[in-house]
Amino acid sequence: MSEMNEKLVFDKPDSVIDRPTHYCPGCHHGIAHRLIGELIDEMNLAEKVLMTTSIGCSVFLYNYLNVDAVEAPHGRAPAVATGVKRARPDHFVFTYQGDGDLASIGMAEIMHAANRGEKMSVIFVNNTVYGMTGGQMAPTTLIGQMTTTTPGGRCQTHEGAPIRMTEIIASLGGVAYAARGSLDSVKNIRKAKKYIKKAFEFQVNEVGFGFVELLSGCPTNWKMTPLQANERIQKDMIPYFPLGVYKDVSEEGGIC
């Protein structure tokens, strides 16, 4: 087929930078980045975005999105983003955090930013493991899951139960929107994008804090192929971390 007959039907969003990925094959961070990039374009936010990145495999998010960014210490992204938003309330502020970052070291910061109702959005990538540091147990690690620090599998009586963040966040007064999506399949990716869009809209419309958890694969640390990782999300993760919208104040008459 000659070049003349080729038609581009799917391109990268303008806000996503054209560069080779550093993520492992089958990692879902890249999909999450793309969804955010698409929404920044579609919602015309590029000039308003002040992104707060965090610690973990996604620390390099700022190499992939063509927006202004500040890097936060491990777990502190919600506090850094609070400072950014209070300093520049007209801008669009979001954090992007892994489960170790958000649910372990940064538990206090996320709870309080959410409870204060900071007008920001939080993207929470839950892959049930510390990816970057080599596969240690995370607060979201499932019972029985083997990690480098739970070599016999996570045991509830010794390590406690996996934490369901979206449920906790949804229970806090300042939260406008909380949902859990998954990146395991095209259908779920489409839904996840809708959730993120809704969370972003709550910020744009100055309603309040938006939180979207994304169930994601870490084939490397799960010691699985990318396809097996997707199957694990469906079989093991979704039953424990059910998908859906947990809070939506537009359906509840808003917060005051």
Next chain:
Amino acid sequence: MSKNEERIFVKGNEAIARGALAAKCKCFFGYPITPQNDIPEFMSSAMIKAGGDFVQAESEVAAANMLLGAGAAGIRAMTSSSSPGMSLKQEAISYMAGSEVPAVIVNINRGGPGLGDIGPAQGDYYQSTRGGGHGDYRHFTFAPSTVQEAYDVTIRSFDIAFEHRTPVLILGDAILGQMKEPIVPWIPEDVDEEAGRDWAITGKTADREKRLIKSLFLQEGELAGQNKHLQAKYDDWADLAECEQFECEDADLIICAYGSIGRIAKTAVRKFRKQGKKVGLFRPITIYPFPSDDLKALAEQGKRFLTIEHNLGQMVDDVRLAIRTVADSDFYAIYPGNLPTPDELEEPILNSLEGK
């Protein structure tokens, strides 16, 4: 710079808060701890009235990280705390130093280690001047000794922070913070809130590259370059070192003391001078950069030295480093947990003067 000649009678803590307001501070992030609570209490309404914002954070960790965010966005912002809270702020301060974020941080030093007490002390000197968090960094540190000076250096702290893209620390103690004195507040006329922030995250536009504030430098040689750059910046600050010299010219013995102790030592110096005894005071106003050259010049005149601190010996290291090729310094410790008086200083000063 304009003088507003009307005198007001305020606590040191309030003077710092008013100074920040005069310097067009727009955001304040705090967490309660004695003896600095007057600052966040004042700021809770002042920041909102100034068209900015105030957050009582969930912890000092969060407050300092909020400061990092506001500073990265190019806004004049401040936090304040006291010793145990300062330990918690060190994480963000190291990140601010590493990613060159300007901000002002106040430490109203109390007794330590640990929970210590709520009285005055100077045990945080090392933490303030060595970089209290991880990594090779320093921040500019003022150590005012009167309420007026506290007001003045707070205004200057914001300029220095933005001019040099650095966190600036103001180190006081419970004496300075809780003492009321008359001050003449002044308002700097020419604060340009947009100046010196062409690096800040303000939203990428079509006509500029995106901006990134970070302290992670993984490529081979990259971090070395950043550290070299930071070190050169700190070296340049040597010219900005400041001190007060009181009755030093003909003195045989120079007392080195800073902050509240500097002021108490000054009273002792006055008393000795009345008795015809040749004692002087060298009081650093900046403790990083330390005014080493000025001190060395005194040492070269053959003077003797006595360092007095409200700790077990911290600034004395800087004194000795400054004069090491010509002289040494005696040391007298006021133990944290005790309240110092000018009378208490008489005996150690006399001993040093007589070379005992």
